[in-house]
Amino acid sequence: MSLIPLRVLTGLFFLASAALVAQERGFEVRSAQVLDVRTVGSNQIQALIGNVYMVQPSATGLVKLWCDSAFRNLQTNVVQLYGMVKVVRDSTTMTSTEATYYSDERRAEMSKGVRLVRGTMILTARFGEYWANEKRARFRDEVLVVDSGSSTHSDVLTLFENEGKTIAVGNVRVDNPGNNMTVFGDSLVHFERERYTVIPKNPRLMQVDTVAPGTIDTLLVTGAYMEAIQDSVQRFVANGLVEMARSDFSARCGEAVYYHTRDRLVLRDHPVVWNGENQVTGDSVVIRTSNRKLESVWVSGRSMAVSRADSVLRERFDQLLAREITLRFRDGRIYQIDAERNATSLYYLFDGSQPNGLNRSSGDRILMDFADQRVDRIKIIGGVEGKYFPEPMIAKRERQYNLEGFRWITDRPRRRQLTIVHGFYE
Structure with missing residues (x-):
């Protein structure tokens, strides 16, 4: 492996070459403290270290990426991000300690745990990926969504921003502490704009009430499918x-x-x-x-x-x-x-x-x-x-x-x- 020094700065580094931006298909490095280009086999790897900030236009708006360090393959346009990773598109923000960004697809993948914030909703999971062009996100393993009035657990969750639709699959549980109600199901579909949720298979509802000091009563409901209209x-x-x-x-x-x-x-x-x-x-x-x-x-x-x-x-x-x-x-x-x-x-x-x-x-x-x-x-x-x-x-x-x-x-x-x-x- 040979090392070709391109430019090293001890302060904030700015890259504003129009030719380089055009060459890299709209992917732009806005800032970094250190930038090197390394040759690994037949690939050139762009190394960015310290306060890294990158942007790329997508079909649905500008994708912004922050991290402590990044390594970009200039042949495959795949970027590895490390440290305090943050990916932002419009009002959607995803954070993690590591991520892989596929710039040709405008897709971010986080396999070391992920946190997504969108409005009042906060989502956490062990794995997540986001398609900026489609405004679609998919999460799996210990998925938890916390909103203003409820929290939802599932094995897998897919978020469709354009449609305002969420699909949760596997061991679904929705907790509503405001009325001591919990709903279980094999899957769940939520339509945000319509404020409508359906559990199409094996739904179960449990509401726990404290009817007197030291006395707990529980309402249990089962059915073929269940809907919630808010x-x-x-x-x-x-x-x-x-x-x-x-x-x-x-x-x-x-x-x-x-x-x-x-x-x-x-x-x-x-x-x-x-x-x-x-x-x-x-x-x-x-x-x-x-x-x-x-x-x-x-x-x-x-x-x-x-x-x-x-x-x-x-x-x-x-x-x-x-x-x-x-x-x-x-x-x-x-x-x-x-x-x-x-x-x-x-x-x-x-x-x-x-x-x-x-x-x-x-x-x-x-x-x-x-x-x-x-x-x-x-x-x-x-x-x-x-x-x-x-x-x-x-x-x-x-x-x-x-x-x-x-x-x-x-x-x-x-x-x-x-x-x-x-x-x-x-």
Whole structure:
């Protein structure tokens, strides 16, 4: 290897030769403290040391490169950068301790760890590369994106600046500390301008709430795919076979919309909701909470509420059928069911602990009051009709008296059955 000294300066070095700039395809060395050209085999290597600053135009703007030292192959136009490396294009800044810049491609590659800053977003990863012409970046291994309201972990992440789109793949986890919510998935696609995110495969949502000092409650939601819409009405949408569970209720449906800033959950497509020994079904269900506690469940369409009447006589269920049903809760426990429009009730009677037949009644509106999770009183308003069936008539024939559409579903979702992610909650 022979060394050809070109110019050595002890102070700040400026290179402004128009001929050299044209020869090097727009790549320009703006400053360095030392510049040498070395011949290695058939290649000439340009060595730049100390406060190195280089620029190159790209299809999307000027690419600026800073580092402590750099070695550029004048034949391949590949530059090795070392020290405090910084690559800037417009509002995107990438930093590392080492980088390789392919000037013909306008591509920077950082394999010793990378940090990207763009607006309020900060991204870190073990490996990253950036295509300036395409305004595209790709990162892998321990990828973490921190924005103003959330942080996202993944194995691989690709950023498309022009489209305002981000794709994360592999062990995706999004943490939102503002509402104690974490979303998991196999992959994630985020559209920045639309403020829309979709998790297309294997999404799981977990929200941890401190309901009382020393008491933690957790809502778990799973589905086929999940969306997050961050417009004026912020909401999460789960689709497919949606299952959810919390300590005080569980549910299953085809679509669930969670308005987390409004404490409201809307279930559609054959929804079923359970609370203790109570079950409701209908065309749609709206669940409201207050301070993260269950407040009411409103059911519309062909609505039915079912409650187990006795823990020993397992075939006996109090039933309520109507066009609209509202379940009301106090301290997480049901205290009233309100059925309106074409309401029909089936209510089992007891003399102390002894079964004593059943009443079947109908009216414009039926109110069921509960005490200790069991029906305590029934009030029927408007167009009242009723019939009593004595115990000898119904004993061991309870199924014959169930209201039309009755079904008691036993395979309700349980939190221990909804695997969120190994090591977090199972």
